[in-house]
Amino acid sequence: MKHAYASINLKEKFSNFSETWTPKILGQFDGYYLKAAKMSGEFVWHQHHDVDELFIVISGTLKIHFRDGEVTISPGECFIVPKGVDHKPVANGEVQCLLIEKAGTLNTGDQGGDRTVSEEEWI
């Protein structure tokens, strides 16, 4: 008998949590995670010294500040933050975003601090 495999429905996954700046893991491929994140307001300046980070914005508008500039990422847009680059995400209203990055990457990167999520949850 044939098996019907389940896809990952993003709308459903985003409806399963409300915390902001607390990425949830949706899937793993090779050593990388596909994560869902909600963002609102300002996050902290940080960088990931050995990890490039792919952002795909689903809803809302995410601005990422860099020391020398910024990028605005609207729904249906993507951006890759290169490793070692200081950045500070700022969400105007609520942003729903996919994050794709190496498993084990901390949300606050090398910065640490009380907004660090040390063990991200699968949903």
Next chain:
Amino acid sequence: MKHAYASINLKEKFSNFSETWTPKILGQFDGYYLKAAKMSGEFVWHQHHDVDELFIVISGTLKIHFRDGEVTISPGECFIVPKGVDHKPVANGEVQCLLIEKAGTLNTGDQGGDRTVSEEEWI
């Protein structure tokens, strides 16, 4: 002076090509590519012996057949095809899809044949 970095706009990128089953590279993070693919009709059975493949469907409905079942991926849905698993994508109408996989992954995997794109193009 502050620099305005450019995001990757998916709608614009998808409007830049029409060929199906010919993924285009949008960006690189670590050793992985973010690709845009258009799909229509049936592709060939193939597998990637050492690469997991993440599909994110933007528009249209993609069905992926496996030897023991299938998955239907609608817009706003994702699926990860594990390494070493035989699969055959079938698009009903035109599908626009993001693919995320290790750089150097061939569209036809270990199968080869005349639908292989040996050097994928950046757009």
